[in-house]
Amino acid sequence: MRLMLFGDLPGIPQLLEHLPREQVVGVVAASIRPQYHADLKRIAVQIGVPLLIQPRVDDAGYAEFRDAVASLSPDLIWVNSYSMIVRDDVMCLARLGGINIHAALLPKYRGCNPIQWAIINGERYAGVTLHEMTPGLDEGPIIDQRTVPVLLEDTWLTVRDRVKTATDDLIRSNLQNVLSGQWSKANQDDARASYGRRRTKEDGEFSWHDSVLSICNKIRALLPPLPPAYYLSEQGERIEQRRFMTPMAISGQKYGSTGGRALAGMRVRLRPPQANDVGLIEEWKLHPEAILVGSPFASLSRCSEEAMQHLLEAQTDAVIFVIENLSSLAVLGAVMLGEINWHHRHAEMYVFTRAQFQHDLDVRSDAVELLCAFGLRELELNSITTHLPLDQEGMVKALVRTGFEESAVLRRAAGLSGGWCDIVQLRLAQVGERP
Secondary structure (H helix, E strand, O other): OOEEEEEOOOHHHHHHOOOOHHHEEEEEEEOOOHHHHHHHHHHHHHHOOOEEEEOOOOOOOHHHHHHHHHHOOOOEEEEEOOOOOOOHHHHOOOOOOEEEEEOOOOOOOEEOOHHHHHHHOOOOEEEEEEEEOOOOOOOOOEEEEEEEEOOOOOOHHHHHHHHHHHHHHHHHHHHHHHHHOOOOOEOOOHHHOOEEOOOOHHHHEOOOOOOHHHHHHHHHHOOOOOOOEEEEOOOOOEEEEOOOOOHHHHHHHHOOOOOOOOEEOOOEEEEOOOHHHHHHHHHHHHOOOHHHHOOOOOOOOOOOHHHHHHHHHHOOOOEEEEEEEOOOOOEEEEEEEEEEEOOOOEEEEEEEEOHHHOOOHHHHHHHHHHHHHHHHHHOOOOEEEEEEEOOOHHHHHHHHHOOOEEEEEEEEEEEEOOEEEEEEEEEEEOHHHOO
């Protein structure tokens, strides 16, 4: 088998980790990526094959390039991480045509920047596909695929590394069939196809009107060395986001001085917690219903402003707000969406009100309504559950009025006030999910 390799860095080195080098007859680099030419030239010299540079089809040297490919008499063209289209007039020079490695789960995300588009669009999975090449862009029959998860804490860099590992496995598993020219294949389902265009710097702009989750996805999909996500200040200055930000940190900016948004109801408003709210967190931890209330700060024996600030910036599965009186701005308590499962888009809701407001159902109901609207809209959650002592009939009825439904009663599920009590589980779902 005479193999012609088209790619850049790290595409060509990755192929050479697996292929018999004596079967490689040439390496091709893209003219539009000159930054890779010197390294690819060194690789070609090391394995004793020529390096060809593919020009644009309308360049004077294109015919000469095509003739150079023909002179090497390849049996198969293998493409990995390549930034130009290999036209049919070159593909037909190889006896078996060409195969390509594409970092997406085809037929979704054909084209450019597939990992970035998958993260931006909130996909739960990414992957890599080995497929035959046709005149259409990433449209050829699929030989094999590998799937990898995309987690909320991932950036495009960690997903890329995961895809690279999956690509190595994909190459190893299919190598013998490829080298024998006897691979199996299946046509793509064009009805499920989507295409990604090549991104520009301007595509990284977001607005504080966007949901918290969509802002989070754009930031983590475009971290440096890519042109990063950014927003425009009131003065029109481009403010770049050059590090990963959790939904909690983004909420703090959106509903703080940066974004200028507000979560306000009839009686209370919700504001992002600050490092100096440690006293409130200590009250929360010591509350008799702490087993139900929960807190991402529970692992701290005592909160410090530094530790709290770190957790506010690092917590990926919770978003917390402080409840304030709308007129006096007195701190009444806190609410949290915690244990967020980003795959299933589910969260547990916790409500804590200070002792003097514990029985003020209007305050609690107002805070709950604001928090749930935030969770469904800003975090794009599918459902929210909460657990309350069954004897809190007033609060249970208040939650039912806001759209919660009783889904279960857990007998003797919590030890409170020196005894065991029954717990009621309530669930709120997106409108489309309700019966």
